[in-house]
Amino acid sequence: MNDITSLILTRLATDPHFLSGEILSHEFGITRSAVWKHIRLLRNDGYQIEAITGKGYRLGAMTGRPIQAEVQPLLNCQRFGNQLHYHRVATSTNLLAKALAGEGAPEGSIVVADSQSAGRGRMGRTWVSPPDLNLYFSLILRPAVPSIRVPQLTLLVAVAIHRALHALSPELAPMIKWPNDILVNGKKLCGVLCEMQSEPDLTHFVVVGIGINVNQHEMPAELEKIATSLLLESGKQCSRPELLATVLNQFEPLYNEWLLQNDLGFILPYLEKYSMLQSKRVTIDQRNQHVNGIVTGIAPGGELQLQNDDSAIILISSGEANLRKT
Amino acid sequence: MNDITSLILTRLATDPHFLSGEILSHEFGITRSAVWKHIRLLRNDGYQIEAITGKGYRLGAMTGRPIQAEVQPLLNCQRFGNQLHYHRVATSTNLLAKALAGEGAPEGSIVVADSQSAGRGRMGRTWVSPPDLNLYFSLILRPAVPSIRVPQLTLLVAVAIHRALHALSPELAPMIKWPNDILVNGKKLCGVLCEMQSEPDLTHFVVVGIGINVNQHEMPAELEKIATSLLLESGKQCSRPELLATVLNQFEPLYNEWLLQNDLGFILPYLEKYSMLQSKRVTIDQRNQHVNGIVTGIAPGGELQLQNDDSAIILISSGEANLRKT
Numbered sequence: 242m243n244d245i246t247s248l249i250l251t252r253l254a255t256d257p258h259f260l261s262g263e264i265l266s267h268e269f270g271i272t273r274s275a276v277w278k279h280i281r282l283l284r285n286d287g288y289q290i291e292a293i294t295g296k297g298y299r300l301g302a303m304t305g306r307p308i309q310a311e312v313q314p315l316l317n318c319q320r321f322g323n324q325l326h327y328h329r330v331a332t333s334t335n336l337l338a339k340a341l342a343g344e345g346a347p348e349g350s351i352v353v354a355d356s357q358s359a360g361r362g363r364m365g366r367t368w369v370s371p372p373d374l375n376l377y378f379s380l381i382l383r384p385a386v387p388s389i390r391v392p393q394l395t396l397l398v399a400v401a402i403h404r405a406l407h408a409l410s411p412e413l414a415p416m417i418k419w420p421n422d423i424l425v426n427g428k429k430l431c432g433v434l435c436e437m438q439s440e441p442d443l444t445h446f447v448v449v450g451i452g453i454n455v456n457q458h459e460m461p462a463e464l465e466k467i468a469t470s471l472l473l474e475s476g477k478q479c480s481r482p483e484l485l486a487t488v489l490n491q492f493e494p495l496y497n498e499w500l501l502q503n504d505l506g507f508i509l510p511y512l513e514k515y516s517m518l519q520s521k522r523v524t525i526d527q528r529n530q531h532v533n534g535i536v537t538g539i540a541p542g543g544e545l546q547l548q549n550d551d552s553a554i555i556l557i558s559s560g561e562a563n564l565r566k567t
Numbered sequence: 568m569n570d571i572t573s574l575i576l577t578r579l580a581t582d583p584h585f586l587s588g589e590i591l592s593h594e595f596g597i598t599r600s601a602v603w604k605h606i607r608l609l610r611n612d613g614y615q616i617e618a619i620t621g622k623g624y625r626l627g628a629m630t631g632r633p634i635q636a637e638v639q640p641l642l643n644c645q646r647f648g649n650q651l652h653y654h655r656v657a658t659s660t661n662l663l664a665k666a667l668a669g670e671g672a673p674e675g676s677i678v679v680a681d682s683q684s685a686g687r688g689r690m691g692r693t694w695v696s697p698p699d700l701n702l703y704f705s706l707i708l709r710p711a712v713p714s715i716r717v718p719q720l721t722l723l724v725a726v727a728i729h730r731a732l733h734a735l736s737p738e739l740a741p742m743i744k745w746p747n748d749i750l751v752n753g754k755k756l757c758g759v760l761c762e763m764q765s766e767p768d769l770t771h772f773v774v775v776g777i778g779i780n781v782n783q784h785e786m787p788a789e790l791e792k793i794a795t796s797l798l799l800e801s802g803k804q805c806s807r808p809e810l811l812a813t814v815l816n817q818f819e820p821l822y823n824e825w826l827l828q829n830d831l832g833f834i835l836p837y838l839e840k841y842s843m844l845q846s847k848r849v850t851i852d853q854r855n856q857h858v859n860g861i862v863t864g865i866a867p868g869g870e871l872q873l874q875n876d877d878s879a880i881i882l883i884s885s886g887e888a889n890l891r892k893t
Contacts, residue, residue: 339764363768385854387885389715392767420767436771438665438764441718441746442689442885445762528711559713559768 245269246279250288250310253300261297307353307376307481315486318493320349321380322486328354330372333361335436335450338379342438342446346381353378353485360452362432363421369464374456376481380489382447384500388439391447392558393505393543394496395421395435398449400508401492402431403515408487410475416517419545419562424517428469430454451488455479504541512539518562523547527560536562571595572605576614576636579626587623633679633702633807641812644819646675647706648812654680656698659687661762661776664705668772669764672707679704679811686778688758689747695790700782702807706815708773710826714765717773718884719831719869720822721747721761724775726834727818728757729841734813736801742843745871745888750843754795756780777814781805830867838865844888849873853886862888 249265262273269276280290280298289301303311309325316322324347331337331354338352356372370377382394399417406415406423415425423431434450454470456478471479498507505512513519518536525532525545534547537554544556575591588599595602606616606624615627629637635651642648650673657663657680664678682698696703708720725743732741732749741751749757760776780796782804797805824833831838839845844862851858851871860873863880870882 363766365769388763389718389884392715395767434766436764436766437714438762440689440760440762441721443691558715 245271246282247308247310249276249279250283250300251313253290253298254303254310255314257299259291259293259296259299264297303482305480305482306355306373307378307485311482312353312486315483315490317486317490318349320347321489321493322349322351323347324350326350326352328352330354330356330358331377332359333357333368333450334377334379335361335434335448338381338448338450339436339438339446342381342448348381348383350381351378351485351489352381361434361450362452363434368432368434368452369461369468370452371457374454374458375470376451376453376455376484378485379448379450380492382449382496384444384447384496386444386500387442388437388444389441390504390542391435391437391439391444392420393499394447394449395433396505396512396539396543397495397499397508398433398435398451398492399423400511401495402433402451402453402488404491405484405487406430406471408491409479409484410471413471413474415515417512417515418517419539420543420559425469425474428467430469430471430474453484455481455484505539505543506541509539509541518545518564522565523562524565525557525560525562532557532560533565571597572608573634573636575602575605576609576626577639579616579624580629580636581640583625585617585619585622585625590623629808631806631808632681632699633704633811637808638679638812641809641816643812643816644675646673647815647819648675648677649673650676652676652678654678656680656682656684657703658685659683659694659776660703660705661687661760661774664707664774664776665762665764665772668707668709668774674707674709676707677704677811677815678707687760687776688778689760694758694760694778695787695794696778697783700780700784701796702777702779702781702810704811705774705776706818708775708822710770710773710822712770712826713768714763714770715767716830716868717761717763717765717770718746719825720773720775721759722831722838722865722869723821723825723834724759724761724777724818725749726837727821728759728777728779728814730817731810731813732756732797734817735805735810736797736803739797739800741841743838743841744843745865746869746885751795751800754793756795756797756800779810781807781810831865831869832867835865835867844871844890848891849888850891851883851886851888858883858886859891 262276265276266273287304291299308327334352334354354377357370357377360368360370362368415423418424421433422429431453437447438445456472457470460468522535534549537548538546540546540556544558547555588602591602592599613630617625634653660678660680680703683696683703686694686696688694741749744750747759748755757779763773764771782798783796786794848861860875863874864872866872866882870884873881
């Protein structure tokens with residue numbers, strides 16, 4: 242969809258009345274036959290647009306695709322989402338966002354895809370990404386902080402997603418699983434993968450990748466017991482543009498506050514309240530070792546705080562946390 | 568220089584005898600007139616090669632440029648330097664190395680340049696890079712460690728450079744200035760800039776950029792009081808290929824050991840012995856604040872350890888350290 246087509250769609254989407262070809266032609270500085278061409282392109286893209294002689298054009302329904310024209314009117318952000326790069330199919334939105342960031346794309350730019358051919362989770366794992374159902378997007382950030390603070394962003398964005406889910410589906414009870422997942426009824430609904438390019442004192446850019454299972458009506462057999470979707474949990478379809486916009490609307494003020502702070506201290510009560518691991522016995526799998534303990538909280542630096550079997554308090558900055566059967 | 572030219576140069580460089588055109592033609596599977604073409608290319612590149620009818624070819628002198636053919640014979644490494652990408656002029660070797668790493672270049676690959684048009688130091692500062700005198704190179708690493716450990720590499724590579732300098736110019740007394748410089752007589756001789764691409768649990772790659780002032784016989788007026796070169800300090804020319812190879816030879820075993828360890832503990836005594844800031848009163852300039860204290864050491868995680876004015880011990884993980892006049 243080219244820029245003018247997208248702008249015309251946005252104009253139609255934000256006006257409940259019929260808009261005449263003359264008005265659109267005037268506003269966009271194009272001929273009336275050019276307006277008609279853009280309307281046809283939109284219809285080809287699945288948009289239902291009424292056209293009545295003497296009245297003009299009116300948008301019937303959106304397609305529910307997370308494109309700029311559908312997301313932008315719902316945004317309440319200063320910097321996030323001003324540029325939204327939409328792809329029917331992407332290899333992975335993080336991969337495309339890293340390339341854009343390397344070319345200088347501004348903070349707040351978004352890459353979103355309807356499906357991913359090479360969607361990835363943490364540590365090189367696959368993220369199953371079927372088309373047209375779920376939300377896969379990446380946000381480019383340029384925080385002026387030492388690289389050591391960047392892992393905190395994973396938890397911060399989990400808070401934003403948690404709040405967005407609460408706003409849209411208050412009947413759900415999602416929990417945040419340190420460091421980067423959101424689960425509902427013990428099954429994974431959402432994952433976050435932050436990647437960065439940095440030097441020790443200076444973060445060049447961060448790409449925050451987010452995958453949320455939205456309208457997927459069944460899970461592949463091998464994932465059925467460990468993954469779920471909003472549709473499966475709430476029984477109702479969810480608008481992906483609305484979910485995307487709500488996550489960004491929740492995240493921008495949290496991010497701005499975090500930039501002013503030295504750590505996650507300001508959001509720890511929220512994180513600990515909704516932490517799935519709080520007070521649980523866990524095993525942390527790291528590359529060369531396992532650590533056992535009871536989770537006593539999350540540290541301001543974003544580390545998981547454990548009391549180990551010797552009653553010592555230790556901080557875990559990375560690894561995979563698994564609940565232990567007691 | 569193409570691959571066969573470079574291989575022929577290496578062959579000549581590692582044999583003190585005359586090598587006949589017939590032998591070279593046989594060894595490289597090319598015609599004798601092709602051998603002659605490569606010899607001419609090498610002469611055009613500045614290599615003095617004797618050619619005596621009936622005896623063959625013998626290399627007179629190397630050019631002292633840090634190219635594969637001059638560095639490789641001096642290397643004693645398993646992985647470092649197997650691929651050496653030489654440029655007469657680069658924008659910055661870190662920039663080229665990051666691009667190569669993103670394309671999958673193996674660990675140990677080197678980018679080296681005779682001059683940089685956009686050489687950079689920490690935090691976006693310029694690194695003055697005049698041609699043909701100094702050493703500017705970047706090493707690609709792929710350590711399987713969490714990103715939080717990567718800043719330790721800056722200090723580790725400083726140890727390797729310090730040892731290399733000691734091996735080549737034992738009369739100098741270089742000191743390591745936390746976190747990333749090497750100074751002689753209080754003036755900067757060398758800087759290290761590590762950049763990485765990572766996710767919290769997984770480091771995708773690190774580019775270790777190293778700039779050493781080698782044979783620069785005078786410093787620009789504005790740098791005269793704060794920067795120096797090996798030539799200015801020792802009074803003698805230093806071979807750049809030898810220096811590059813020595814740094815790599817020193818660094819590879821340190822790096823292998825660091826991968827097996829959890830931190831810098833194994834090298835702390837060396838770091839503290841040659842730390843310019845040890846026991847000094849310093850001010851640390853960070854983005855939003857200054858921290859004052861007396862340096863009591865370096866922590867295993869690579870942080871600078873200070874005793875502040877309230878006698879509390881604090882760890883500094885990033886920032887600029889300046890000596891305070893007492």
